[in-house]
Amino acid sequence: MNDKMNLYYLKQLLNKKHVMLVYAIVKMSVYICFVLFVFFSLFSIDFRDMQLSQSLIFATEEINNSSSLLPGVSLGYKIYDTCSSTTMGVRVAMALINGNENSALNEQCTKPAQVLAIIGETQSSVSMTIAKTLAEMVKHFGWTWVGALRRDDDYGNSGMAAFTEAAEQLGICLEYSMSYFRTYSQEKVLRIIQQIKSSTSRVIVAFVTHLDFEILLDVFYEHNITGYQWVGTESWISDSTVARLDKHKILQGAIGLAIPNTTVTGLKEFILDINPLKSTGSTIFTEFWEALFKCKYTVQNDSxxxxVCTGKEKLSETDNEYTDMTLMPFFCNVYKGVYAVAHTLHDLLGCNFGTDVSVNSFRCYGEEVYFDKNGDPVAKYEIINLQTVEDHHEFVMVGIYDSSFPAHNRLSVKMASVPVSVCSESCPPGTRKAVQKGKPICCFDCIPCAEGEISNMTDSIKCEQCYQDFWSNPHRNECVKKEIEFLSYDETMGILLTAVSITGTFITIIIAIIFFRYKNTPIVKANNSELSFLLLFSLALCFLCSLTFIGRPSEWSCVLRHTVFGITFVLCISCVLGKTIVVLMAFRATLPGSNVMKWFGPPQQRLSVLAFTFIQVFICVLWLTTSPPFPFKNLNYYKEKIILECQLGSAVGFWAVLGYIGLLALLCFVLAFLARKLPDKFNEAKFITFSMLIFCAVWITFIPAYVSSPGKFTVAVEIFAILASSFGLLSCIFLPKFYIIIMKPEKNTKKQLMSKVPVK
Structure with a gap:
C-alpha cells in the first residue's frame, strides 16, 4: 500500500511539469561556498567543476527539448558544493531529501521530501566502482607488495577501502596506507615521506586528486622520492594539470585507468559558450569570468x-584549464548520468501500480548504457601510461579493461617494461611458500619440498606427495619412477660373481675329469672313489646354484634359489660326512678282530647320503607347502629406491634349512677332528677338518652380514658365502690329491699311501 501511495505521489509531482534534479559536485563554487567566502575568505573558482556543471546543464536542457524522452515534463536542477567536506555533503543531501536545503546547516530535517533524484559527488562514486578494476590491474602486473596514498575524505577512504578488500581477494598486500589532505601540517606530511622512503615496495597506488599533487610533487622532489611506479585513479591519471605540474618527472611511467572518451555532439561548444551577460543576476558566472580572464568588472580606487572586464572577452583566445578538454570523458559521464535519471523517470511514468520498476539499459550516442542487478554500470576503462616525449608528458593508451568480456580477456595491456614490486620473490617449482611470522601473506620464505614431495607450480603453498612407486627428482618439481634395485647380470658385481661361479664349476669339472682318468690309481681309490665323484658333482651344483640368486626376482627364481641351495649343500656335506665316517671305520678295521667295515660298506655309504639329503628335501617341501618364498617390493629400506628381493615367506623354513646344513657341518667337523691324528701317511681327515673349519667360519660370519646388508648386497653376501664355502671344500679335499696326481706321480703308489707315520 505504501509503494502505491509513493508512486501516486510521484506521478502527481511529475504532472506538475517540473522535476528538480540536484547534482552535488566537490568544490563547486556556488551559493553555499560563496557564503563561506564572505565570512572566511576561502572562496576560489575550480574550472574543472565548472566544466562538469556545464555538462549537467547541457544534458538537462537537451532532455527538456526532446519530444521522445519525458514528453510534457521539464527537468530542473540545483547545483551545490560540498566544499570537500564529507559532513557537508551528507547534511546537504539529507536536507535536499527533506526539502529543507536552505536550513541545512542549522535546522533539523522535518519538511516532507520534494526532490525526486540526487546525483552524488563525482569522485566518491567513481572511486568505489573503479577500485576493484584498479586491483585487478595491479595483480596483472605481478605487483603483490604495494604502498597506498589516499585522500583523507570520502573519495580516498571509500576508494581505498574497496581497493583493499579487492586486493586481499587477489593476494595483494599493502605495506602501508597513508592518508593525506592539503591542510595537513608539515609534520604529518614528513611522516608520509618517511614511510615511503623506509618501505620496500616500489609501487604506490594513489587515490588522490589533481589538486593534491600541486603540493605533493614539490615535497617529493625535495625529499628525492623518485623511481616509484605510480598507479593512478581516474581523478588525476589523465589530468593535463598533473602532467604540467610534474616538472621533475616524479610521475614518469605512471599508469592508471581512465574513462573512455565518448563524443557528445555540441557538448564542447556548450561548455565553451559561456558569458556573464547571458547569465544576468548570476554572481557565480561573474566571479568565474573574472577568474578566467584575470580581470574585474568593478575597479576600486582607479587601480x-x-x-577591466568588458564581457566580450573570447575564450578562443585563451589557453587555460577551462579550455582544456582532456577531461571530456568525465563530462560525458555527467551527461550519461543525467540521462540515466531521465530514463528512470520516463519508465516510472509508463508503469502501472504494483509493478516492478527498473531501468536495464538505454542508448546514448550509439553507446549502450546498462546496469547490472546491483545497479552498477559495466566497468569499461582505458589504461593509460604517462610517458615523456620531447621534454613533456603525454598520456598514451596502452590497454583496455572491459568487464563485459570473459574473465581471462577483460584486461589487455602492452607495456615495454614493468618494474618489480614484491615483498618476497616468487617461489620456484620445487619449493613451497611459508609465511614469515608476523608479516602479511605476501612476505614469505621459499622452503624446498621434502624428499618424495614435489611442487610443479610457481608459488605453491604446499608440496604434493609422490605416489608409492614414484619419487621426487633432484629439483623436487617432478615425480619420477623410483629406481628398481636388484643384483643383475649387467652390473659389475653381478658379472664378477657370475664369472667366479662359472670358474668354480669349470675347475670342479676339470678335477673330476682328471680323477676319472686316474680312477684306478691308489690316491683316487682311497677313501671311496664313488663318494669323491658324488662330492665333485654336488660341488659343481653348489657353484651353479649361486647363479639362481642373480637376476630379477620372480616366483620361480625365489623358490628355486633357496631350495636348490639347501639341497645341494646337504648333498655336499653328506658326502663329506660319509668320507669322514669311512676314514674312522677304516682305522677301526685294522685293529685285531675288528669287522666294522661290513657295517659301513659302499651300499651303506650311499644310503646314508640319500637319507641325509632326503631330510633336507622334506624340510624344503614343508617350507614350500606352508609359506614359500615370493618376489617382494621393499619400499622401506630406501625411500628413493624399490628393492626387488625374495621374501622368505616362512622365516622358520629358511632358518631350518640353514640350521640343518650347519648341524651336518658341525657333526662332520667333530668326526674329522677326532680322526685327524690317525697314523696314515695320507690322512684325508686332516683336510676334511680344514674344509669344515672354513665352511663353518664362512657361514657363521654370513649370518650378521646377511641381516645387516641392504638391498642387492644381501644377495651378494649370500652368493659370496656359497662360493667361499664351495671353494673351501674343493681346495681342502681335492687339491692335495690333484697336486700328487699331476705334480708328484711317484707318490701315487700303494706303498707310499700304506706307509705308517708314528702316532704323536
Missing amino acids: EDTT
Whole structure:
C-alpha cells in the first residue's frame, strides 16, 4: 500500500511539469561556498567543476527539448558544493531529501521530501566502482607488495577501502596506507615521506586528486622520492594539470585507468559558450569570468594594475584549464548520468501500480548504457601510461579493461617494461611458500619440498606427495619412477660373481675329469672313489646354484634359489660326512678282530647320503607347502629406491634349512677332528677338518652380514658365502690329491699311501 501511495505521489509531482534534479559536485563554487567566502575568505573558482556543471546543464536542457524522452515534463536542477567536506555533503543531501536545503546547516530535517533524484559527488562514486578494476590491474602486473596514498575524505577512504578488500581477494598486500589532505601540517606530511622512503615496495597506488599533487610533487622532489611506479585513479591519471605540474618527472611511467572518451555532439561548444551577460543576476558566472580572464568588472580606487572586464572577452583566445578538454570523458559521464535519471523517470511514468520498476539499459550516442542487478554500470576503462616525449608528458593508451568480456580477456595491456614490486620473490617449482611470522601473506620464505614431495607450480603453498612407486627428482618439481634395485647380470658385481661361479664349476669339472682318468690309481681309490665323484658333482651344483640368486626376482627364481641351495649343500656335506665316517671305520678295521667295515660298506655309504639329503628335501617341501618364498617390493629400506628381493615367506623354513646344513657341518667337523691324528701317511681327515673349519667360519660370519646388508648386497653376501664355502671344500679335499696326481706321480703308489707315520 505504501509503494502505491509513493508512486501516486510521484506521478502527481511529475504532472506538475517540473522535476528538480540536484547534482552535488566537490568544490563547486556556488551559493553555499560563496557564503563561506564572505565570512572566511576561502572562496576560489575550480574550472574543472565548472566544466562538469556545464555538462549537467547541457544534458538537462537537451532532455527538456526532446519530444521522445519525458514528453510534457521539464527537468530542473540545483547545483551545490560540498566544499570537500564529507559532513557537508551528507547534511546537504539529507536536507535536499527533506526539502529543507536552505536550513541545512542549522535546522533539523522535518519538511516532507520534494526532490525526486540526487546525483552524488563525482569522485566518491567513481572511486568505489573503479577500485576493484584498479586491483585487478595491479595483480596483472605481478605487483603483490604495494604502498597506498589516499585522500583523507570520502573519495580516498571509500576508494581505498574497496581497493583493499579487492586486493586481499587477489593476494595483494599493502605495506602501508597513508592518508593525506592539503591542510595537513608539515609534520604529518614528513611522516608520509618517511614511510615511503623506509618501505620496500616500489609501487604506490594513489587515490588522490589533481589538486593534491600541486603540493605533493614539490615535497617529493625535495625529499628525492623518485623511481616509484605510480598507479593512478581516474581523478588525476589523465589530468593535463598533473602532467604540467610534474616538472621533475616524479610521475614518469605512471599508469592508471581512465574513462573512455565518448563524443557528445555540441557538448564542447556548450561548455565553451559561456558569458556573464547571458547569465544576468548570476554572481557565480561573474566571479568565474573574472577568474578566467584575470580581470574585474568593478575597479576600486582607479587601480592601474587591474584589467577591466568588458564581457566580450573570447575564450578562443585563451589557453587555460577551462579550455582544456582532456577531461571530456568525465563530462560525458555527467551527461550519461543525467540521462540515466531521465530514463528512470520516463519508465516510472509508463508503469502501472504494483509493478516492478527498473531501468536495464538505454542508448546514448550509439553507446549502450546498462546496469547490472546491483545497479552498477559495466566497468569499461582505458589504461593509460604517462610517458615523456620531447621534454613533456603525454598520456598514451596502452590497454583496455572491459568487464563485459570473459574473465581471462577483460584486461589487455602492452607495456615495454614493468618494474618489480614484491615483498618476497616468487617461489620456484620445487619449493613451497611459508609465511614469515608476523608479516602479511605476501612476505614469505621459499622452503624446498621434502624428499618424495614435489611442487610443479610457481608459488605453491604446499608440496604434493609422490605416489608409492614414484619419487621426487633432484629439483623436487617432478615425480619420477623410483629406481628398481636388484643384483643383475649387467652390473659389475653381478658379472664378477657370475664369472667366479662359472670358474668354480669349470675347475670342479676339470678335477673330476682328471680323477676319472686316474680312477684306478691308489690316491683316487682311497677313501671311496664313488663318494669323491658324488662330492665333485654336488660341488659343481653348489657353484651353479649361486647363479639362481642373480637376476630379477620372480616366483620361480625365489623358490628355486633357496631350495636348490639347501639341497645341494646337504648333498655336499653328506658326502663329506660319509668320507669322514669311512676314514674312522677304516682305522677301526685294522685293529685285531675288528669287522666294522661290513657295517659301513659302499651300499651303506650311499644310503646314508640319500637319507641325509632326503631330510633336507622334506624340510624344503614343508617350507614350500606352508609359506614359500615370493618376489617382494621393499619400499622401506630406501625411500628413493624399490628393492626387488625374495621374501622368505616362512622365516622358520629358511632358518631350518640353514640350521640343518650347519648341524651336518658341525657333526662332520667333530668326526674329522677326532680322526685327524690317525697314523696314515695320507690322512684325508686332516683336510676334511680344514674344509669344515672354513665352511663353518664362512657361514657363521654370513649370518650378521646377511641381516645387516641392504638391498642387492644381501644377495651378494649370500652368493659370496656359497662360493667361499664351495671353494673351501674343493681346495681342502681335492687339491692335495690333484697336486700328487699331476705334480708328484711317484707318490701315487700303494706303498707310499700304506706307509705308517708314528702316532704323536
